[in-house]
Amino acid sequence: MLESTVVVSWKAPIALGAVTVLSALLFLIAPHDAEAVFRVSSPRDVIQIPEIVLPGIATTWVCLVLLAALTVWSALLVRAKRRVPLWLVIVFAVVFMLGFLTWAAAGASTHVIPLAGLFAGALSLSVPLIFGALSGVISERVGVVNIAIEGQLLAGAFTSAMVSSAIGQAVLGQTVGMIAAAIAGVLVSFVLAAFAIKYFVDQVIVGVVLNVLVLGLTSFLFSQVLAPNASVLNSPPRLERIPIPLLSEIPLIGPTFFRQTIIVYLMYVAVVLVYIGLFHTKWGLRLRAVGEHPQAADTVGINVGRTRFWNVSLGGAIAGLGGSFFTLGSVGAFNKEMTAGLGFIALAAVIFGQWDPIKATLAALLFGFALNLQNTLGVIGSPVPSEFMLMLPYVVTIFAVAGLVGKVRGPAASGKPYIKS
Known part of the structure; x- marks a missing residue:
């Protein structure tokens, strides 16, 4: 035995x-x-x-x-x-x-920690991380390593700012801006999918190149197009907060989760839909089968290339929508390199969350809390050195992924091109 x-x-x-x-x-x-x-x-x-x-x-x-x-x-x-x-x-x-x-x-000099502000700020900083993490979960579950989350977020931020500013009208401009951001994310994912799935180029290399490409392209367009015409092309209408009756009055929880903009509520819906879709639908079963054993999926009639292509594109749309939060929900205008490496932290959340949308969301919330903690400690006059506060989010990320993640296994076929025999 x-x-x-x-x-x-x-x-x-x-x-x-x-x-x-x-x-x-x-x-x-x-x-x-x-x-x-x-x-x-x-x-x-x-x-x-x-x-x-x-x-x-x-x-x-x-x-x-x-x-x-x-x-x-x-x-x-x-x-x-x-x-x-x-x-x-x-x-x-x-x-x-x-x-x-x-x-x-x-x-500290004030001795007061405002918990409501700490948690609300943490959620706000977590929004693009969660969208990026959901994109990474879908892509890797179907067998494609999405290193290009950073580029998808940045493309979404740039596009939403320009389109919303050009339209001008608040509700229409914001709606079209978010749709345009999702399309921009899809376009970036198209390039990733084409090279990784059709031409069998190393997925990590393609993702890194895409990040550099989008960074350089958006920086150039910002300097040459947006900055000289800021009032017309870089002044997007910001999303208004929509408090949910009764729920928004719950102490601490209400101000954090239920006094938010529409894009945050869309994030809640996206997390639920991705979780249900992955583990409780035929679509999710096919997606996971392609990511675990593409040859077996092919033998039962699943088109591996098509499944990977369209699901990577779906992940790009989600990440692009998350990028619109920077310009429509947070900063209010596009700036160079405004994603500041959050796409890579989102990728770390995918690994820390063990390729599960709920766990990846919780990991993104942890990293968002670490990002906002440095701001809160600075405001209250904490004795923590400013240099430590700047590196705090990245220390937490490294500690979580390298220290707390044990022997976990990602999707078996993730990062491996499928060549039909």
Whole structure:
């Protein structure tokens, strides 16, 4: 009788242990004995929740003990040939963040952390990441590595700004601008799909070249076309926030999730549709079959090339739509290199989320939280050095992908061209 072997990884316990040690050095070497104030409600909220006041030293000590206990627990699980559950990692992250924010607020000039602003800003920064991650999940599930997410986001941002500005009228301009952004993302994905699927060019190389191409093209057009005609071609009408009745009044949750623009609500719908489509429809079954075993899919009558081409294009449309958030929902105008590498962070969210749309969305929210945390710490006058705050999002990304992701397997045929025999 054959015995099954459970493959486990020591990555998670080692990563959690490293964070625990760094936390101990931070909390013990530079303690702050002032109180930290967490402001839950904003002045506009109908329901007001009192501020949460925590003592700096006591809270950080309690969090440090909990971090050590969770680290030991994860090590014992791995030693017993059991996987570290996702909920344990989430609890560890929450405890660490509570301790870190308490330490930072206690040592800041204002001592106040506005939670509503922190979470709402994190969601706002996560929107293009989530659209990009959904694009990456679809592309890789069908067997094509989409390194070009950065280019698709940038193309969508540029196109939506120019088209919306040219039309001018708010609702019509915004609607057409978002459609044009999706089309721009599709055009970028067409090039990726054509070279990767038809001509069997290395998918990673094609994606990198596309990113450079879109970056150079949009920068050139910005300098030569948009900048000299900014009032006509680079002044898009910004999307208005649409509060959902009742839901928008829920403390903390309401201002974060239900006082948003239409593109954020479209993001919610996209996450649900991609999840249901991938795992509960015939389309998703065919897509995953092509990404796992294209030869077997071909033998049952599935056109592998066509399936890959149109699904990569669908991923490009989703990423392009996400790019329109930069110009229509966030900044309000197109700037050179405004995506700032978020496409690569979205790709990291795909890997961290194990090619699952829900998990990839949660990973994108984590990275968006890290991006906004540097802004919040700067506003409250935190003692954290500005250089560390600038690299914080990328440190979190590397730690999450390299430290917490164990031995995961992506789609078997991802990145491999299919040559019909």
